[in-house]
Amino acid sequence: MTIDETILSNCCTGEPGCLLSDKKVQKILLKDPSTRLLNYERGEKIFKEEKPIVGFYIICEGVVKEVSCPSIGKRITLKVFKTGDMLTSDAFFSGDGRYQTRAEALTEAQVLFIDRSLFPELMKVAGKKIGKKLAKNMRCLRENLEFTSCPVLRKIAYWLINLLPDSSNSFTVSNKQLAEIVGCSHVTVSRKLSRLADDDLIEKEGKEIIVPDKAKLKEEAASPSFS
DSSP, rough: OOOOHHHHHOOOOOTTGGGGGGGHHHHHHHHHHHEEEEEEEOOOEEETTTBOOOEEEEEEESSSSEEEOEEEESSOOOEEOOOOOOOOGGGGGOOOSSSSSSEEEESSSSHHHHHHHHHHHHHHHHHHHHHHHEEEHHHHHHHHGGGSSSSSSHHHHHHHHSSTTTOSSEEEOHHHHHHHHHSHHHHHHHHHHHHHHHTOOOEEEEEEESSSSSHHHHHHHSSSOOO
């Protein structure tokens, strides 16, 4: 779907630092015909490894994950992107013309595609905002590559903390979805969530997970005995 001012305004997430709230950014995007709004079903690929890198994306609605390539061993989720996040691949900045990872929708998702040729111009008008988002992305990438050898329970706690909205102590996710994010079976997720519930670190009602004390869960997850 090509964009106009109404579509772009609706796509603006309202999240702190959202690029689409910047009038100068809007002006650049509106004058470029390659900028368009894309809709994805759950599980649909946004980009695949070895495909040419043609641009980057802003998440307007839904949740998207970036997954590692098989060359490092078992596939792992490197980062989960939520509303307002800027979805890019590490290869975008390495001079490589092809993706080394893949991205897919964890839920129904709507993303704004931006051609890579616009990146220099966008950096001129919103470099600080873009820089913060990219730094966060790269930090998460490094953290998760280092995180692969951690116990499953700690991984689950990590993702519960990071998926929890800032404005709420609960969110909805199925065991299957959480298993895809963590990189284990849904049976294992069910067992580990029961352990967290027994320790009063979470409450689970169907697909809803409630974290009464986020700081306590984070503290417990950092303990060497948390496994």
